[in-house]
Amino acid sequence: MKLLKKGAEADIYTASWNGQNSILKIRKKKDYRIHSLDIRIRTLRTIRESKMISEVKSFGIPTPLVYFVDEKKCEMYLQFIHGKLIRDLPATQIIRTCKEIGRIVGILHKNGVMHGDLTTSNFILTQKGLVILDFGLSQKTDKIDDYAIDLRLFKEVLNSAHAQIVDDAWALFILGYQKILGKNITEKIINQVLVIEKRGRYANVV
Ligand SMILES: Nc1ncnc2c1ncn2[C@@H]1O[C@H](COP(=O)(O)OP(=O)(O)O)[C@@H](O)[C@H]1O
Ligand SMILES: [Mg+2]
Structure with a gap:
């Protein structure tokens, strides 16, 4: 061991x-x-x-x-999953993978599961595709706010760990996500992400 x-x-x-x-x-x-x-x-x-x-x-x-x-x-x-952590991939490859990450997160949410820890260290790229790890903080939920919390964390991770590619990576993530959940719900959830971000900013001020 x-x-x-x-x-x-x-x-x-x-x-x-x-x-x-x-x-x-x-x-x-x-x-x-x-x-x-x-x-x-x-x-x-x-x-x-x-x-x-x-x-x-x-x-x-x-x-x-x-x-x-x-x-x-x-x-x-x-x-044991053989492959590379998304966090450690070259920038262009991270961008490319984000659409598939969005698709996987979309399928989770569509089925009422919030992951709870969506970081680029919790995805491994294998020869057969992406594998998602680390469900210790996951939960069953039907709340838009919970799905938005997942998205907001992933955006924050892109912002802090992959700042130079955040715009492209986020756009592709949303594209993959929207393919699964549809335009209307995706817009609702993204709006909620913005609400949470605002909440965060005010909290910082106080
Ligand atoms: N099944 C697995 N196959 C290969 N590597 C793994 C596997 N599970 C975890 N790891 C590696 O260990 C790291 C931490 O595991 P994780 O389950 O995310 O624990 P933590 O809850 O502490 O973040 C992962 O980022 C990954 O590098
Ligand atoms: Mg982890």
Whole structure:
């Protein structure tokens, strides 16, 4: 077992599961949280993530297979996805991929699922296409505001981590998204993104 990544929330190891290349995702104890609450949060996110990763497959979202979940240890074994993180791709390739990211996010929203952590570190480009990861903060919702929160986070990530391409990348993302959800709903959600952004600005002023 080898440590691959230390994420914000979890440690990621490369491991073997029944002879398969796999990822072991362990949600670590956080000492700043009250112990009982910490266990509850880590257990909930582990269960939520493993369920949602499997569930969204039913409507065509490409995610890793879940091999095994240990709720008590707050860990799970996932299929190892070979490829490159979108965050690490050259700018032109990130732009090109954004349309497909928009399409995937559109399918999630169309089926009432908010991802909750839409960053360019949560998508891997493989030879067969894009795979989406990290459903620990996902939830079922039918609220326009929740979908807008997803979009707004992704826009913010483009703005901060990929500033030189944000306009083109965002436009293509919306194009892919709109292909799935249609013009009217997409416009409604984008309007809500603007409302949230305004809210943020006022909050900064106060
Ligand atoms: N199934 C997987 N296959 C390949 N790499 C993965 C896989 N799952 C996670 N990773 C790598 O580990 C990183 C962190 O994993 P992630 O599930 O996003 O945890 P966190 O919740 O800490 O962000 C990802 O950005 C990716 O580089
Ligand atoms: Mg992540």
